Amino acid sequence: MRALKGVSFDLHGGEVHALLGENGAGKSTLIKVITGAHQPDGGTIEIGGQPVRHLTPAAAHKLGVACIYQQPALFPDLTVAENIALRLEPASPTRRVDWPTRRERAAKLLHQIGADISPDAEVRALSMPEQQLVEIACALGAGARIVIMDEPTASLTQKEQHLLFAVVKDLRASGVGVIYITHRLEEISQLADRVTVLRDGESVGTSAVSEMNEASLIKLMVGREVSQIYPPAESEPGSRVLALKNLGCVAGGVREVNLEVRAGEVVGLSGLVGAGRTELARILFGITPADAGEIFLNGEPVTISSPQEAVAHGIAYVPEDRRRHGVILEMPIAANMTMAIHPRIFPGAWLRFGAEQQLALDFIRDLGVKAYGPEAPGNSLSGGNQQKVSLARWLATKPKLLILDEPTQGVDVGAKSEIHKIIRQLAKAGLGVLMISSDLPEILGMSDRIAVMRGGTITAMLSGKSDAHDVMAAALGQTK
Amino acid sequence: MNTDKRGFKSILLRHETILVLLLIAEVLYFNAAGRRFGTLDNGFNIVRHSVEIGLLALVMTPIILTGGIDLSVGSMLGLCAVLFGKLWRDAGLPPWLAGICTLVIGAACGGVNAALITRLRLPPLIVTLGTMSLFRGLAEAITQGTDAFTNFPPSFLFLGTGRVAGLPTQAWILLFVIVAVWLLVHRTTFGRSFRAIGFAPEGARYAGIPVERRIAFAYVLAGVIAAAAALTYTARFGTAKADAGFGYELFAITAVVLGGTSIFGGVGSVHGTLLGVAAIAVLSNGLSRVPAIMNTASELSGMLTGALLLLALAGGLLPKLFAARAKQSASSAAAK
Structure with a gap:
């Protein structure tokens, strides 16, 4: 996979240049190249008119x-002045601290950006935007x-945003x-040149x-054809498997979700x-239970307060983080596949x-898992096979509702289309499938409906017949 | 389809083979150099003396498999011994009833650990460090530091000194617990869950495993078995004092780790733990029977046990180190 291929980008002094693109378009990689964290394998970089080779951090x-990340990377237990000193002070030969x-x-730098922060404050006590200001002071x-600045406003309130904009x-x-x-189109017109x-x-x-206007930006962002061939929908939707009414969870930051x-x-x-x-998905699977609204499964109201309850109700969740949550890498694939059905396949707890x-x-045969056998540990398999x-672990539970979270992330093209076929077959067999994906063509190609x-x-x-533009516009919050 | 059968077969086999060889070497040496080492009586003696540590090491194994640890088992043994004495002497319960009550108390002590670990999500090391002091302190408070319960009836002392069908009585208890814990760890979904939790606690949760219940079970089981060990300990010495089982938690952990169970969880076996217990028990008994070093046997056995443990840990890492080296030199050769 090449994360970047043929990027041309130039920045003048005294301008704000916005960088826009959907998830996985290569923004983060580009930044890593500019900050020297990754080495480009082609092309040139010039800084201040001088070509730069072998850029290191x-x-x-x-x-x-200087880069200011979404999550400021400061030491929470040190003061603002100490954090700034760690970035800026050269190691003095005597090791004395002045x-x-x-x-x-620290006070001068903070004053310069108009931040009302004491140099003696502990970073722990600062709010997120204040920490960002400290980062900016360091950069200055x-x-x-x-x-x-990588999505600096993602976790800021309206008021904090204005403060940040003034500093920018x-x-x-x-x-x-x-x-x-940024992902927020409105910020671009407010701030960028x-x-x-x-x-x-x-x-x-x-x-x-x-x-530019918002519409033309969205067009640029998504303007590609759905290049892959997706298996056609063959099934007529049947009865309602899942219905959510005003579902919310404060801890998960989810509110008033209505979905069928x-x-x-x-x-x-x-x-x-x-x-x-x-x-x-975590709410529906009982990991962070809902604290508002109602969940109906097959028309019955249910509460789901643990993954075990979710499984008992016929909900299966194939998580996004395959290596941490999806498969236990050190254990054989057979043990992984039976892990969610212990009570059923091992009555009385005897293996x-x-x-x-x-x-x-x-399952190895049906899903075409490439492994040397049921005893192969999970970490001996490729991403797609993991x-x-x-998926097998959750199909073994014979679920009514299958939630897939980024089912083909980091999976090679071949395995990807196999997984798509499997999903289609499952729907045909009568499962309700809720598929989370950041891959827009996948959403468009696979979905009967898109939330x-x-x-x-x-x-x-x-x-499901919507086009990329509609989905991206809705995701960016642009109202027609 | 035992999880330790294939993926870790080579490592575990190696480890267990080394332990068996070590055990044979110990026996051969002490048999030659020691006085009256190779007698049936001494064999029974070793068993009697290692029953409590064996019991604790057995129930420590599932806990360490989950990536946890229980430092409080030695103190639980002490507290249970004292409470058993109290129930028998002061409350006037017959020994068998007092014994059953003690097992319940042990379960409750384990339950305290379990609740703190699973409900408050505190790290097991800290929780059990705290309850280690707490339980021992309670035992001392109950006996005011000096009181000791003695003069138990012979029917109870039989548990620690008698024989049933030719074997020391407590050997039968140990045997029963060995079989039970082995089946639990290697043949039930509980063992599976312990390993899964040890490898990836979040992963186990996402797989629908009742992580908290399984962890709680392991700690409560440790409490019950620590109480059982308190009974055999009291019956063996004929006395229940507050310092019963002092430091036993460390012997138990040593035996488990020596037996090849990873302190990080996931990997390990009950038979490995048993070999670890045997290696330590034979070593300390054998040293006390070699005339030249008899007087310093306990110091020596502590030192040698420590050295063994470190060697076992280092030995477990060696293959990985060699593999990494080989890989490195291969890649640097390729670069050239």
């Missing part, structure tokens, strides 16, 4: 590149000419070039913000990273190795 830092100078510099103190505008006025990454759109690892266009899944249909759940899709072997062999093992989440709730229900 230290070299990037020297050249004035406390007054340290404080003074290091004499950064290029400041990269100050940076621009002082001649710093800012690369601003130019915008570059990435798609599938390529830059597909750069233009002045004044020449019928037997025999695949409902795609789309949305940007952080929209609350996985959180919704029945023969029955387990048989079940594993059946995913099939994870779009944004800000913890479902903001749009679209038909």
Whole structure:
């Protein structure tokens, strides 16, 4: 997989240049290249007009590149002044700490960006935006000419956003070039001078913000054909398997979700990273139980407060993080496949190795798992085959509702289309499938209906025949 | 389809083979150098003396398999011994009834650990470090540090000194617990769950395994068996004092880890634990029978046990180290 192929990007001093693209378009990789964390295997980088070779994080830092991440990387137990000093102070030969100078510099930098933060405050006590301001102060103190901000407003309130915008505008006025990454289109028109759109690892266009509108940006972001062939829908949706009424969970950041899944249909759940899709799945599977609203399974109201209850109700969840949650890597695939059906396949808690072997062999054959046998440990399998093992574990429970979370993430193309075929067959066999995916073509190709989440709730229900533009517009919160 | 059968077969087999060889070497050496080592009586002696540590090590195995640890088992033994004495002497219960009550008390002590670990989600190391002090302190408070319960009736002392069908009475208890824990760990879904939890606690949760219930079970079981060990201990010495089983938790953990169970959870076996117990028990008994070193036997046995443990741990890492080296040199050769 190439994360980036052919990106052209330029940044002037004194401008805010927005970087836009859907999940997996290559924004993060581009940043890693600019900050020296990853080495490009083709093309050139110039900083300040000088070509740069073998950019390392230290070299990037020297050249004035600073990055402010979504989650500030400060030491929570140290004070603001100490955190700034750790970034900026060279190691003095005597190892003495000059406390007054340290404080003074911190105070000066904080004042410069208009932040009302005491240098003596512990970082632990600061709010998220305050921590971001400390990061910006560090960048300024290091004499950064290029400041990269990765979704800085993702966790900020409206008011905090305005404060941050003011600081960004100050940076621009002082001649710093800012690369601003965001999913929020409205921020681009408020803040940015130019915008570059990435798609599938390529830059597909750069233009002045004044020449663009939201619609044309969305078009640039998604403008690709559904290149893969997806298996056709063959089933008529049957009875209602799942219905949610105003479902919410404060801890998961999910609120007022209304949704229906019928037997025999695949409902795609789309949305940007952080929209609350996985959180919704975790509620339905009892990991973070709901604290508001109602869940109906086959018309019956139920409460689900643990994964065991979810399994008992016929809900299966193939989680997103295959290596941590989907498969126990150190254990044989047969043990993995029977893990969710212990009470049924092992009555009285006694292991029945023969029955387990048989079940594993059946699934290995039916799903085409490539492994040397039922005893192969999970970590000896490729990503796609691990995913099939994870799927087998849940199919073994004979579920009524199958929730798939990014079922083909990190899976090679061949295994991907096999998994798609399996999903289609399952729907045909009468399962209700709720499929979370950040892969837009997958959502469009597989779904009978598409639910779009944004800000913890479902903001749009679209038909499976919708196009990429509609889904992306709903995910970005653009109202027609 | 035992989880330890294939994936870890080579490692475990190796480990257990080494332990068996070590045990044979110990027996051969002490038989040659020791006085009256190789007698049936001494064999029984070794068994009698290792029953309590054996019991504790057996129930420690599932706990360590889940990635946990129980430092409080030695203190639970002490508290249960004292409460047994109290129930028998002061409450006037017959020994068998007092014994049953003691097992219930042991379950309750384990339940305290389980509740703190699963409900409050505190780390087992810290929880059981706390209850280790708490239970021992309670035992001392009950006896005011000096009181000791003695003069138990012969019918009870039989448990610690008598023989049934030619074997020491408590050997039968040990045998029963060995079989039960072996079946639990290697033949039931409980054992599966322990391993799954040890490898990936979140992964086990996402697989619908009742993680909290399984962990709680392991700690409560440890409490019950620690109480049983308190009974055999009291019957063997004829006395129940607050310092009963002092430091036994460390012997038990040593035996488990020596037996090849990973302190990080997931990997391990009950038979490995048994070999670990045997290696330690034979070593300490044998040293006390070699005339030249008799007087320093207990110091020596502590030192040698420690050395063994470190060697076993290092030995377990060696194959990995060699593999990494080979890989490294191969890749650097390829680079050239």
